[in-house]
Amino acid sequence: xxxxxxxxxxxxxxxxxxxxxxxxxxxxxxxxxxxxxxxxxxxxxxxxxxxxxxxxxxxxxxxxxxxxxxxxxxxxxxxxxxxxxxxxxxxxxxxxxxxxxxxxxxxxxxxxxxxxxxxxxxxxxxxxxxxxxxxxxxxxxxxxxxxxxxxxxxxxxxxxxxxxxxxxxxxxxxxxxxxxxxxxxxxxxxxxxxxxxxxxxxxxxxxxxxxxxxxxxxxxxxxxxxxxxxxxxxxxxxxxxxxxxxxxxxxxxxxxxxxxxxxxxxxxxxxxxxxxxxxxxxxxxxxxxxxxxxxxxxxxxxxxxxxxxxxxxxxxxxxxxxxxxxxxxxxxxxxxxxxxxxxxxxxxxxxxxxxxxxxxxxxxxxxxxxxxxxxxxxxxxxxxxxxxxxxxxxxxxxxxxxxxxxxxxxxxxxxxxxxxxxxxxxxxxxxxxxxxxxxxxxxx
Amino acid sequence: xxxxxxxxxxxxxxxxxxxxxxxxxxxxxxxxxxxxxxxxxxxxxxxxxxxxxxxxxxxxxxxxxxxxxxxxxxxxxxxxxxxxxxxxxxxxxxxxxxxxxxxxxxxxxxxxxxxxxxxxxxxxxxxxxxxxxxxxxxxxxxxxxxxxxxxxxxxxxxxxxxxxxxxxxxxxxxxxxxxxxxxxxxxxxxxxxxxxxxxxxxxxxxxxxxxxxxxxxxxxxxxxxxxxxxxxxxxxxxxxxxxxxxxxxxxxxxxxxxxxxxxxxxxxxxxxxxxxxxxxxxxxxxxxxxxxxxxxxxxxxxxxxxxxxxxxx
Numbered sequence: 223x224x225x226x227x228x229x230x231x232x233x234x235x236x237x238x239x240x241x242x243x244x245x246x247x248x249x250x251x252x253x254x255x256x257x258x259x260x261x262x263x264x265x266x267x268x269x270x271x272x273x274x275x276x277x278x279x280x281x282x283x284x285x286x287x288x289x290x291x292x293x294x295x296x297x298x299x300x301x302x303x304x305x306x307x308x309x310x311x312x313x314x315x316x317x318x319x320x321x322x323x324x325x326x327x328x329x330x331x332x333x334x335x336x337x338x339x340x341x342x343x344x345x346x347x348x349x350x351x352x353x354x355x356x357x358x359x360x361x362x363x364x365x366x367x368x369x370x371x372x373x374x375x376x377x378x379x380x381x382x383x384x385x386x387x388x389x390x391x392x393x394x395x396x397x398x399x400x401x402x403x404x405x406x407x408x409x410x411x412x413x414x415x416x417x418x419x420x421x422x423x424x425x426x427x428x429x430x431x432x433x434x435x436x437x438x439x440x441x442x443x444x445x446x447x448x449x450x451x452x453x454x455x456x457x458x459x460x461x462x463x464x465x466x467x468x469x470x471x472x473x474x475x476x477x478x479x480x481x482x483x484x485x486x487x488x489x490x491x492x493x494x495x496x497x498x499x500x501x502x503x504x505x506x507x508x509x510x511x512x513x514x515x516x517x518x519x520x521x522x523x524x525x526x527x528x529x530x531x532x533x534x535x536x537x538x539x540x541x542x543x544x545x546x547x548x549x550x551x552x553x554x555x556x557x558x559x560x561x562x563x564x565x566x567x568x569x570x571x572x573x574x575x576x577x578x579x580x581x582x583x584x585x586x587x588x589x590x591x592x593x594x595x596x597x598x599x600x601x602x603x604x605x606x607x608x609x610x611x612x613x614x615x616x617x618x619x620x621x622x623x624x625x626x627x628x629x630x631x632x633x634x635x636x637x638x639x640x641x642x643x644x645x646x647x648x649x650x651x652x653x654x655x656x657x658x659x660x661x662x663x664x665x666x
Numbered sequence: 667x668x669x670x671x672x673x674x675x676x677x678x679x680x681x682x683x684x685x686x687x688x689x690x691x692x693x694x695x696x697x698x699x700x701x702x703x704x705x706x707x708x709x710x711x712x713x714x715x716x717x718x719x720x721x722x723x724x725x726x727x728x729x730x731x732x733x734x735x736x737x738x739x740x741x742x743x744x745x746x747x748x749x750x751x752x753x754x755x756x757x758x759x760x761x762x763x764x765x766x767x768x769x770x771x772x773x774x775x776x777x778x779x780x781x782x783x784x785x786x787x788x789x790x791x792x793x794x795x796x797x798x799x800x801x802x803x804x805x806x807x808x809x810x811x812x813x814x815x816x817x818x819x820x821x822x823x824x825x826x827x828x829x830x831x832x833x834x835x836x837x838x839x840x841x842x843x844x845x846x847x848x849x850x851x852x853x854x855x856x857x858x859x860x861x862x863x864x865x866x867x868x869x870x871x872x873x874x875x876x877x878x879x880x881x882x883x884x885x886x887x888x889x890x891x892x893x894x895x896x897x898x899x900x901x902x903x904x905x906x907x908x909x910x911x912x913x914x915x916x917x918x919x920x921x922x923x924x925x926x927x928x929x930x931x932x933x934x935x936x937x938x939x940x941x942x943x944x945x946x947x948x949x950x951x952x953x954x955x956x957x958x959x960x961x962x963x964x965x966x967x968x969x970x971x972x973x974x975x976x977x978x979x
Contacts, residue, residue, distance in 0.1 A: 436774055436831055547751065552793075
């Protein structure tokens with residue numbers, strides 16, 4: 223099993239009278255959820271479930287119980303960058319955001335490009351993590367783009383997929399070899415799409431705002447041309463690819479065309495690209511600096527439409543924590559990345575569901591689908607299955623950062639915003655992984 | 667006005683007020699003792715992260731003519747080379763209780779960021795490729811002196827707009843003063859989206875005759891390495907302002923230093939249409955006006971030490 227399961231005490235609890243919504247199971251209504259020994263044992267009409275001996279009773283009245291979310295794209299910064307984040311703080315942030323599983327990226331220091339590093343990392347996660355974690359290994363050694371890693375051995379050691387995330391596989395020839403080698407090693411190739419010859423030293427989207435600020439821009443075509451290239455290569459080699467953090471209209475169009483042509487491609491979009499645009503960069507707030515950059519309203523609308531139509535398969539946070547002193551510098555000097563785990567659902571809910579742009583069921587589907595391309599099934603509210611649930615209060619308004627963060631990093635692009643929708647309780651892999659501090663639990 | 671961070675923050679009235687005050691300071695340079703006591707006892711700190719002789723000495727001269735004390739910090743040979751962050755440098759310099767910090771740095775937004783970390787007045791002397799507001803103010807001042815005003819003028823800014831903070835500040839300032847601005851240069855050196863600043867864009871000098879003022883930008887040699895233009899010769903063929911292209915009624919400006927034979931031919935630099943030395947002269951008086959504005963808006967600096975560093979009562 224590629225998902226590392228930390229020791230989690232199996233939950234014994236009843237969530238009473240919550241509005242349960244699971245579009246995959248076609249459930250939408252008020253129920254009692256009974257969890258015993260980490261399994262969902264009963265889904266009963268609200269108020270009717272018997273409380274098993276010793277179980278906690280959680281008041282779900284007026285709240286929503288959803289299948290917990292899966293994030294296919296997080297940076298936990300271990301090994302080597304524990305000043306930014308570590309396995310415990312990163313997965314604590316995941317639990318606080320309602321995630322029951324995350325997929326960690328290998329662009330650490332050292333890069334996860336050999337079996338011993340991956341083994342040590344998985345051992346550490348089995349001790350330190352709060353929710354199950356799957357680890358990816360790099361496609362090329364040291365992310366240098368010129369030599370494949372020992373993918374077959376890495377797969378045997380538990381690599382769930384391969385990615386050079388943070389960097390593109392620049393050479394089309396190398397990309398093709400990785401796709402050919404996939405026939406032996408298996409494993410999805412997750413791709414950060416960017417042509418460095420076009421993005422250059424860009425620090426934000428190339429457009430009106432970059433022209434005003436005099437900051438070198440990253441044009442949308444630096445992403446979309448690589449998206450088109452890799453879809454063509456994957457089609458030619460019959461490979462499977464997952465495109466990370468799409469940011470622009472042209473990329474969505476390229477993926478739609480590839481899917482139409484039968485290419486095995488999936489893709490993700492991040493809450494910040496779905497909720498913010500280049501206008502947020504005008505103040506040169508370094509929290510708004512990420513790669514790919516925030517783009518235009520047209521691009522944002524294309525991503526939302528992609529989410530609605532299914533061209534965009536899932537929502538991924540690209541949770542990329544950095545230390546305060548690294549971000550407290552002029553914009554052009556700051557590293558790329560924003561945190562996202564703790565705000566993902568609330569941001570998407572506030573900006574897209576509350577105004578009626580997307581319905582809640584679509585958002586739940588896309589936030590739970592992130593593991594599917596990687597072979598992690600989407601969590602379901604189904605009797606007999608391990609409990610992976612999140613209880614949210616959709617009406618609760620909160621200001622991002624008001625109580626600090628579970629993440630070690632405070633650099634969140636939504637900081638200071640008032641969002642609606644608060645995670646109260648997360649059950650991951652059958653155990654309670656997170657409980658909102660002020661949230662009262664009444665004993666049976 | 668507490669700080670001068672960008673032209674974007676100023677309205678026409680503020681620009682005119684600064685230029686009027688600059689005009690009133692002009693006679694100081696003609697005195698036997700070139701000083702007025704307006705800022706006596708105040709401290710101005712020049713914090714320069716980029717090599718700059720002209721702008722720095724212009725600020726230094728301006729501060730000294732107002733009787734302020736001036737200290738220069740440059741990036742080379744200081745703690746900056748030892749890896750100190752911008753924030754730590756500013757916190758350290760705060761201990762010297764400067765009343766104003768003049769900062770030039772290679773990063774957009776650096777001046778605005780520094781303003782968050784110090785109680786001193788901040789003057790942006792160039793932040794990356796973003797803005798160079800005192801250059802724009804001195805250019806407006808020069809044109810007001812020469813032509814009376816900018817209303818209805820057509821001003822062409824010619825050259826490497828992409829890498830020019832002068833261009834960005836001037837596009838904004840000239841428009842605020844009532845002029846129409848056209849930017850012209852090689853397509854590789856015109857930033858995508860620049861029309862959003864309100865200017866027209868041209869790629870040839872064919873219609874240069876419509877300009878009342880021609881503002882040539884410096885063509886930096888290092889741009890050749892990055893293949894923005896094939897050769898300086900080709901650039902000069904297409905974009906050089908020379909005697910053939912410059913009409914006698916047009917005024918010629920340049921922020922300096924000039925590459926003779928590249929963006930300007932020798933004969934136009936020396937022509938009576940060129941106001942390049944007047945711009946340098948305007949630099950000092952405009953910077954005097956800016957220093958005066960921001961420092962009289964601030965009470966004298968008194969930086970309290972952090973609680974934990976205070977002696978017990």
